[in-house]
Amino acid sequence: MGIVSSIPTFGKTAITLTVIVPYFNEACVLPELHTRLSSVLSSIDGQTEIIYVNDGSSDNSLDAVERFTSEASSIVSVSLSRNFGKEAAMSAGLAQSKGQAVIIIDADLQDPPELIPQMLEQWQQGYDVVNMQRSERLGETWFKRQSAAIYYRLLNTMSKSNIPENVGDFRLLSREVVDHINRLPERNRYMKGIFSWPGFKQTTLQFQREARHSGETKWNYLSLIGLAIDGITSFSVSPLRIASVIGFLVASSAFIYGMLIVVKTLFLGEPTSGYPSMMIVQLALGGIQLLSIGLLGEYVGRIFIETKQRPLYLIQSVNQKPATTALALECRA
Numbered sequence: 404m405g406i407v408s409s410i411p412t413f414g415k416t417a418i419t420l421t422v423i424v425p426y427f428n429e430a431c432v433l434p435e436l437h438t439r440l441s442s443v444l445s446s447i448d449g450q451t452e453i454i455y456v457n458d459g460s461s462d463n464s465l466d467a468v469e470r471f472t473s474e475a476s477s478i479v480s481v482s483l484s485r486n487f488g489k490e491a492a493m494s495a496g497l498a499q500s501k502g503q504a505v506i507i508i509d510a511d512l513q514d515p516p517e518l519i520p521q522m523l524e525q526w527q528q529g530y531d532v533v534n535m536q537r538s539e540r541l542g543e544t545w546f547k548r549q550s551a552a553i554y555y556r557l558l559n560t561m562s563k564s565n566i567p568e569n570v571g572d573f574r575l576l577s578r579e580v581v582d583h584i585n586r587l588p589e590r591n592r593y594m595k596g597i598f599s600w601p602g603f604k605q606t607t608l609q610f611q612r613e614a615r616h617s618g619e620t621k622w623n624y625l626s627l628i629g630l631a632i633d634g635i636t637s638f639s640v641s642p643l644r645i646a647s648v649i650g651f652l653v654a655s656s657a658f659i660y661g662m663l664i665v666v667k668t669l670f671l672g673e674p675t676s677g678y679p680s681m682m683i684v685q686l687a688l689g690g691i692q693l694l695s696i697g698l699l700g701e702y703v704g705r706i707f708i709e710t711k712q713r714p715l716y717l718i719q720s721v722n723q724k725p726a727t728t729a730l731a732l733e734c735r736a
């Protein structure tokens with residue numbers, strides 16, 4: 404009994420499904436998303452809630468969402484105090500969610516809401532995580548597709564948790580997994596890795612990722628590279644190990660080469676030459692050293708961010724229509 408009570412109670416709530424929509428400047432697409440999402444949710448058995456998380460939009464996205472919240476008490480609008488990034492916005496949504504199952508979906512309609520019933524079906528069959536894998540990446544360049552493929556391969560060889568390829572943030576998580584994720588203390592939120600970290604029973608569904616409904620992607624190559632480095636350095640220390648191994652290999656070959664030079668000079672003399680080989684060795688060593696120091700810096704930087712213990716995000720407002728109608732019904736019953 405004592406053991407059971409020390410395990411966190413994964414609060415049973417009446418809400419079956421929470422859908423989290425993080426958005427940043429999506430005013431043009433939000434009404435369409437809301438219509439499609441609401442019609443899908445209305446066909447689902449059980450109570451549902453939608454949490455829109457405004458990640459510091461500077462257009463009138465928030466106004467659009469606040470119009471939806473006036474429709475029903477099951478629609479919640481959470482507004483962060485500035486743009487903290489999608490990873491933080493998703494964390495805010497997860498912390499607010501009450502559903503037994505939680506689905507995260509992009510606002511730009513690249514993840515079709517019509518797939519939600521299929522995802523729920525998998526959850527009802529006992530899966531804790533339903534990953535949605537893109538079978539095709541429509542509206543993305545060849546270069547982006549190829550670099551993504553190489554990156555996932557690299558990430559998975561380096562990190563211990565298995566991060567599924569071509570799975571974005573569109574996925575279903577059970578309450579239990581969400582509770583575990585909410586308790587993870589790290590500031591650096593590489594969500595793709597964090598979602599896979601708890602493990603549990605996982606399944607993957609294929610879907611065709613649509614092109615963006617309107618507007619532009621919020622990621623440029625520079626921010627994608629940043630995200631990629633975050634992913635590797637927050638889920639693996641193997642780059643450090645690789646640096647040590649390269650260092651060891653270079654040092655041992657230098658030693659062997661040094662011995663050769665000594666022996667050669669002793670027996671054959673040394674006509675002064677060797678400027679090119681000198682330069683190459685120096686440049687190579689310098690390059691490797693700088694790279695390794697930079698790598699160390701990445702990890703030290705991460706430790707620096709974590710030790711500050713700043714909150715992941717700040718919530719400026721939470722808006723939800725009071726559940727008056729639901730209460731009135733309950734009173735009559």
Ligand code: UDP
Pocket residue numbers: 425426427428429458486487488489490492508509510511513619620621622
């Ligand atoms: N997003 C966000 N905060 C940001 C950037 C993006 O909440 O700082 C949201 C964005 O509004 C969208 C989702 O994250 O709902 C995915 O963004 P985007 O479509 O730009 O990424 P992509 O689909 O190109 O990976």
Ligand code: MG
Pocket residue numbers: 509511513615620
């Ligand atoms: Mg998108």
